[in-house]
Each structure stands twice: as C-alpha cells, then as structure tokens.
Amino acid sequence: MYIDPHVHMVSRTTxxxxxxxxxxxxxxxxxxxWAGYDRSSPAGFFDYFRQLTxxxxxxxxxxxxxxxxxxxxxxxxxxxxxxxxxxxxxIPQFLKCETVLGIGEIGLNKNSRNELEILDAHLALAAEHxxxxxxxxxxxxxxxxxxxxxxDAIRNHSKLDPGRVLIDHVEEHTVRPVxxxxxxxxxxxxxxxxxxxxxxxDIFEMHGTERLWINSAGDWGNSDPLAVPKxxxxxxxxxxxxDSVRKVSxxxxxxxxxxxxxxxxx
Amino acid sequence: MLxxxxxxxxxxxxxxxxxxxxxxxxxxAAFLDRFDRxxxxxxxxxxxxxxRDCCAVLLDGKPDRAxxxxxxxxxHSTEPIAKAPMKGATGAIDIKTKGGN
Numbered sequence: 205m206y207i208d209p210h211v212h213m214v215s216r217t218t219x220x221x222x223x224x225x226x227x228x229x230x231x232x233x234x235x236x237x238w239a240g241y242d243r244s245s246p247a248g249f250f251d252y253f254r255q256l257t258x259x260x261x262x263x264x265x266x267x268x269x270x271x272x273x274x275x276x277x278x279x280x281x282x283x284x285x286x287x288x289x290x291x292x293x294x295i296p297q298f299l300k301c302e303t304v305l306g307i308g309e310i311g312l313n314k315n316s317r318n319e320l321e322i323l324d325a326h327l328a329l330a331a332e333h334x335x336x337x338x339x340x341x342x343x344x345x346x347x348x349x350x351x352x353x354x355x356d357a358i359r360n361h362s363k364l365d366p367g368r369v370l371i372d373h374v375e376e377h378t379v380r381p382v383x384x385x386x387x388x389x390x391x392x393x394x395x396x397x398x399x400x401x402x403x404x405x406d407i408f409e410m411h412g413t414e415r416l417w418i419n420s421a422g423d424w425g426n427s428d429p430l431a432v433p434k435x436x437x438x439x440x441x442x443x444x445x446x447d448s449v450r451k452v453s454x455x456x457x458x459x460x461x462x463x464x465x466x467x468x469x470x
Numbered sequence: 471m472l473x474x475x476x477x478x479x480x481x482x483x484x485x486x487x488x489x490x491x492x493x494x495x496x497x498x499a500a501f502l503d504r505f506d507r508x509x510x511x512x513x514x515x516x517x518x519x520x521x522r523d524c525c526a527v528l529l530d531g532k533p534d535r536a537x538x539x540x541x542x543x544x545x546h547s548t549e550p551i552a553k554a555p556m557k558g559a560t561g562a563i564d565i566k567t568k569g570g571n
Contacts, residue, residue, distance in 0.1 A: 238557075280557050314554035315545075344559035348544035376537040377544065402487070403536065409476045441486070443477030 206453040207469070208232045208432050209461065210309070210338070210372060210390060210419035213260055213271070214252075220422070220429045225267035227433040231469045233272040233461060234260060235309035235338050238280040240424055246290040249277060253294065257301040270468050272461070274308030274338045275299075282313075282322035292325055299333060305464040306330060308338025309372060312350040315342060323357055331363040336464050339371045341378065343397060351378045355385055368463055372419070373398055379411055388460050392421040393431035401435035405442060408452060417456045498525070520562035 205228045213221065213234055224232075234256060236249075243249055256273040264271035275298055277291040298304055310326040312319045330337045337358075342350035354371065358364055366386035374382050374389045375398065382389045391407060392398040399407070404418050422429035432453055439449045461467035478486065498521070505518055524539045532538070543562045 283554050313557060315550050316554040317550045317552060319554065320550050342559070344561045345543055345545050345563050346559055348541065349547060352548070353550060375540055376534070377540040406476075406536070 205230055205450075206432050206436060207457040207461075208420050208422075208429070209370075209417055209457040210235060210392065210421050211429060212237055212421065212423035213264065214255055215424035216422055216429055218263060218266075221264055221267045221269060224429055225269055227430055229269055229432075231270040231272070231467070232264065233274065233305060233338075233457075233467075235274040235340070236276050236278060237309060237340075237423065238278045242281055246287070246294060249291045250294055253298050257298055257303060261303050270470070272303045272305050272467060273301075274306050274336075275304060276307050276310045276326055277322065278309065279311050279313040279319045279323065279340065279342075282319045283316065285318050285321050288318075288322045289325060292322075292329060295329060296333070299335070302466055305461060305466055306336030306338060308336075309340035310337065311340035311354055312342050313340075313346070315346055315350045315353055320353065320357060323354065324360070327358060327361045327364060331361050334363075336461070337364065337369040339369060341371060341373045343373075347373070347375065348377055351382065355382070355387070358387075359385075367415075370417075370460060373421075374407075375399055376403070376407065379407055379416070383411065383415055388415045388417070391416070391418050393418060393428070393435055394421065395426050395428060397426075401431060401438045404435050405438050405444075408439075408444075408448075413448060413452050413456065415456070415460075416452065417460070418452055516564040517560060517562045 208224065208229055209232070211232050211234060213232065236252065236256060253275055256275070260273070261271040275295050277288045282288045307326050307330040310323055312323060327337070339354055341347050341354060351371065358366070358369060367388070370388040370390055371382045372390035373392045379389055391404045393401050393404055408416065418432055418435050420429050420431035421427060422431070428434070436449050436453055440446070458467070458469065520543055523542055527535055527538050527542060545563050
C-alpha cells in the first residue's frame, strides 16, 4: 500500500491509474503545473482547475484511488506578473472544493525576480487561508540557489509554519538544509533529472526518515508513475523493515497531508 | 530512523550494484569518446568540462561524492536574476558567464 503525494495525472492515461492501483496506490495528490506550453489566458487555468477538482477525482475513483489537488500558477509561467496575478485571483473560488489541499506546486524555476514576486503572492494567499504549501524547487544547476531563495521567502511570512510546508525535489545537496529549517522534504524519483529509487534510499539511510517522503511526479516527460513502488522494492531488497518502507511511502505523506483536514485514503 | 550504516554488507552492495555501475562508467567513457570523435564547434563546451570535473570528484577518495558532484554542477550565486532567459536548465554552470564555484 502506498500514497503518491506528487503525480500529474492529467498527463497520464487511465491505464496508469489501473497500474498504480494494482501496485497498491490508495491515494494521490496532484499539484498544478506547467502543461509543456504557456496558457494563452487565465481562462485556460480556470478550465485546468476544473479538471483537477472535478474530472480527475472521478477518473481516479474508478480504481479506488483518492485524488486530491493543489492549485497555483507554476513558476514556469510566472515571468509575466500581471498575467500570473490574474490566475492567482481565480484560486479562492476553488478552495471550497473538498479535494483541494493547499497551494502548490509553487516555487522558482530560473530564480528570477518575477518568479519571486509570484511566489510571494502565493505564500500570502496560503497564509491568508491557512493552507498547506507544496513547493517546487528548480531543476539541475538552479536547484541549490533556488532552494535557498525559497526558504528565505517563506521565512518572510511569519504566519506560515514550516511544518505545514513541503519542499519537493530535494537531492543530496539540498535535503539537509531543508530539514534543518523545519520543513518537510520530498524526493522525486525520476529516471534522469532528479533522484533514482536507489539514491532516494541512500538519502533515507544518511538522513533518516523524519519529515521526508518520496513521489513519482509522473507527468508528460520522462517519468514513471510506478516509481514509488519501485523504491519500496529497493528498500525491501536492501533489508529495510516493512515498517520503514511503510513510513516513507504511506505514514509520512499521511501525516503531512492530514494537516489539511481534507486528505482521505478511503 | 533507518539503520545507518545500511543493512547491506560491502560485498552485498558490490554484488547488487556492480554490473549496473560498470555499465554507467562505460556510458561515460563512450560519451567522451563520441565527443572526441565528433567534428565542428563545441570543443570547449562547459558541460563537458563540468563532467570531467565531476569524474575527478569520484576519484578523490573523500565522502559525500553525490552531494559534492551536485554542488559542483550548481549555480552558487545568491541574488535573483532580472529575468528568466529560458524555461529549461542545462545541468551545469558556465563559469565564464555565471561565476560558478
């Protein structure tokens, strides 16, 4: 049994839902993200938010999987602050949906000033509505700097409890500072550009399992919606206990997400 | 906390992962050979230079190689940039243009 707390099912087939269910997935959370192209209007985001809050929960339910979501405009589309703020203004009307857990995945992409401005606007919205926050950290060479800028930006919002913020896509060079500052941390299991299941288990062995989870971030690129059960297999093959496997792939996401008051596994 | 050191013995680590990483070393070797055989521009590509620097980290005998390789490939500047020049990432830092480590 497992929870995939970060997967972009709008980009995946119904067959993937079936395979995930067969592998033991009982619940997922889907952050809003970049579609691979820039939307031409805020209305495009309105429709996307409807897909996340209405259509996907029904599609997941066919396989006994509980679907939840996070809303935002992602940092890849944050370079136009006027446009981005029009999208952010759409979010409050969706917050009444029972499957919306919070704001995400917000963060930075290229660590620009405009991205920081929109990150700050999202953080203010989360603070105003007392919402959980799911943070995307930049890719590759931009991750270290971006993670530091993001943590500083969150610190400027005194109403945001680090224990209600998960900073995702950590790797060996960012996991420790994230945990040391009281945040939760997520490891994304990607074939090429983030953690492999093997490296994720290495990180558990080196940094422990407190406030740390794994996810597939399956999307339209090179990714694997079965990455979490593959990491479970890796842990078991190394001799880790079933309790440890369950902690990182079920108990930890359940603990963090339950702070929303809306997360359900049945 | 999980156990530390990991449950596998050194021998078991080698037995389980050697062939996988033998193949990865060969991939790097073949990539560098392919790069050397190729013609035209790009001989001074910063990404290949960064990869060679990463290979040196692997052999320096010090711990935390994965963290140090990632740091070697990271932008260490501290101020936000004025405007995002693109959406993607290159995977390494061009020290001629961004400063690097």
